[in-house]
Amino acid sequence: MTTMPWQPEEAGPNLVVHADNSTFLPTLPDGSFTMIYVDPPFNTGRVQSRQQTTMVHNADGDGDRTGFGGRSYDTIKGALHSYDDAFTDYWSFLEPRLLQAWRLLAEDGTLYLHLDYREVHYAKVMLDSIFGRECFLNEIIWAYDYGARAKNRWPTKHDNILVYVKNPKKYHFDNAEVDREPYMAPGLVTAEKRERGKLPTDVWWHTIVSPTGKEKTGYPTQKPEGLLRRAVSASSREGDWVLDFFAGSGTLGAVAAKLGRRFICVDQNSQAIQVMTSRLGHVATVVALETA
Template sequence: MASDEPNRIIHADNLAVLPTLPAGRFTLVYLDPPFNTGRAQARQSTRHVRVPIPATANGELTDAAAPASSGTITGFAGRRYERIRGDLLRYDDRFDDYWAFLEPRLVEAWRLLADDGTLYLHLDYREAHYAKVLLDALFGRECFLNELIWAYDYGAKARRRWPTKHDTILVYVKDPERYWFDSSAVDREPYMAPGLVTPEKAELGKLPTDVWWHTIVSPTGREKTGYPTQKPEGILRRIVQASTREGDWVLDFFAGSGTTGAVAATLGRRFVLVDENPEAIAVMKGRFTDVAGVVFEDGRVSTAN
């Protein structure tokens, strides 16, 4: 992408758009996919066969090729993870529908990441643990960087279980030896027990850990766009600050209300946003009215005869 290329907001099915984008050009890919994909998904019952993984003479497991079956999926570096998928499906067959939707999009996201790039996958508690196991198999456990917990304190109170007040953000890097991460660029936060540190440290604040305490978007606050799944700018600001430099390209292809792009623009980053929901596009058109250098594109494929 040329340095003078405009920021883009594309109205389209992301899986149709992603193959048209150049490989290795995004330093950050942030994804907040919906669980309900908004479309009917046909299910076909399949038998998942375990792919044998031979061991070496010293007992270590290898990724050596096994006889292929019709459902075998080979990930990056030749990793096979049909066995893992099969095991997970024994516990929750609904996950296969979700993974069939999400997997090809994650593969594209990985292709689009720069060698020093980072993928942030934002999920709730229902899917995070499944996704972690499958992403380890697909991209390599060595590429896993963090499991971030975003904890918040607003919303309904459950009475028959502990109230669910957190999301999980899985963080994977394209190359464990080359990824960009600058903790010094991140806004610091107050100490939870300032009396336990010196006054100088208390005034400076501390760097965030992998547990982020941050409220949701206030229903009456400045950020509120009316989009139901809008995420706070503070969460995206921390991600963009840490994992990109000024001028880097950021991609979000479940863009929703456009928070990723809004934060990227404020911090001097470039962005591509994709969403197929007309309501999301309408919200972003209002949100980016005063942001220079933003182009809206209609990438939907006509089905007319």
């Protein structure tokens, strides 16, 4: 594999890297990043069901189906077969990459792992093992109100972001840099507090990327800049390096550039690289790494 003589202290360019993250990440030095955001593919596979059906002629004419020429048939249902089209080995896919994230974080660094309800509970156990339970900082709930409404259960309108720190005694967190929110009961606080707004809690109400907004890139899993801006602002300083190795549309890079952070965005998907080249090409060098 082509490697890169990259060191975090160098004033090198921001990077958009076209590569498999499992082969690229080991080439980066230990402790290089103050903040890592990971938005891996969710394990959204469903258990699909298929059932064999046999039609048997009913001579009495009182079957449950009518066929050609008005002939009556009974439906005989066969054995039900199920198969799982999910990542059958999702966690062996994700675990080595999370181990790399731990290695690459600086002592004052923070990991944000973005998942949904399907896998977040398993991820919590895995990250407790990798980082240590004492390094768990928060579970952030990203709540939004957009899209279809389920009628047979409570509609699912949130994602989960697990936040872990490399060292619980040294991690960087600056809430003074975070955007503030309006008070839900403004009449109960002073005018000064109303004007300033309140600090966010671990529930972040933020709309998804508008299908018609300027921010929209067309990438299917694009995350809104406001969501990443809050994490980057709190958990890194101006000039720090941040990393996203499932970069998708490059939202972390876009936010980092606006906030004066240095960034590396990695993805092996050609569509993602095209989107990031268009979105970040003016502030980053695009590099394609080839395996030998």
